[in-house]
């Protein structure tokens with residue numbers, strides 16, 4: 001097993017993993033440091049191993065990584081180790097000599113796993129490094145470290161997204177036992193609970209032009225919300241996978257989403273509402289208050305839907321614009337308000 005990427009917790013993770021494998025798989029594990037570059041790096045692993053009763057390949061001064069690797073394979077044969085974990089030197093920049101060294105080590109060891117250790121806090125940098133490492137040495141998985149808090153799901157998502165490699169373990173602290181098997185479902189719940197903001201942002205970047213986002217933002221900041229802004233929102237929603245797609249990604253609407261699933265919200269509504277708004281005159285769109293009974297009838301004919309649908313949309317619009325006004329004034333929307341009122345409108 002080869003571990004890479006700088007300062008991310010490789011050495012610590014190597015020791016944690018050794019302990020974990022010994023305990024849970026009843027295998028004999030040996031750890032080996034190939035970090036001849038950073039002063040005292042080999043000693044760091046040796047000390048960690050000693051403290052936690054893990055077998056460690058003895059240090060031979062001035063020996064280079066390739067020779068250490070060969071010695072490790074011999075030693076493992078002699079001492080009956082089932083698993084060798086190689087802890088490699090880290091680099092933030094991918095340099096060629098280092099890549100060629102890692103490739104050689106891979107050729108010699110033919111590792112069952114090549115794991116990237118990435119710090120969940122460094123986010124994007126780690127993601128880029130991950131991609132390059134994968135191209136060079138074909139990773140089999142990722143250990144994500146410093147997932148100690150509870151709001152770090154985003155890094156996991158982008159890691160997985162960019163590399164397509166599974167996250168195998170997460171580091172959740174500095175102690176030797178602070179390594180957990182990665183459970184995607186738990187993380188998914190955590191993220192959905194707080195809103196999958198990463199995906200939402202990614203989607204928004206993909207789907208909407210920056211200009212459009214800025215325009216809508218500016219309007220909303222001023223508390224301006226017209227039928228046209230509503231129409232553009234409906235279209236954005238449609239692009240982003242409909243109501244359900246958007247809702248499932250917004251913070252705090254997880255409960256609401258469940259209710260919406262129950263209510264079996266018809267995605268057709270988006271299309272209908274679009275048609276309704278398109279049947280309004282410019283004046284009506286900017287000033288929906290003027291939409292009287294006769295105008296409603298005309299619009300319903302134009303859109304080919306029942307008048308009740310116009311009434312529903314107008315109510316929805318009123319509610320949304322109230323919400324937008326509150327938001328633009330920096331007020332929080334009462335959490336109870338969104339689910340029930342909006343749901344009733346949508347039913």
Ligand SMILES: Nc1nc2c(ncn2[C@@H]2O[C@H](COP(=O)(O)OP(=O)(O)OP(=O)(O)O)[C@@H](O)[C@H]2O)c(=O)[nH]1
Pocket residue numbers: 005006007008009010011012013035038041089090091144145146147148170171172173174178
């Ligand atoms: N809170 C927390 N700290 C961690 C975790 N994993 C590692 N650390 C800490 O991060 C620091 C760096 O860890 P190392 O294991 O030395 O990192 P490395 O990747 O080997 O570093 P280099 O060899 O210099 O590239 C240490 O102080 C670790 O205790 C984790 O999951 N959570």
Ligand SMILES: [Mg+2]
Pocket residue numbers: 010011012035041087088
């Ligand atoms: Mg290290």
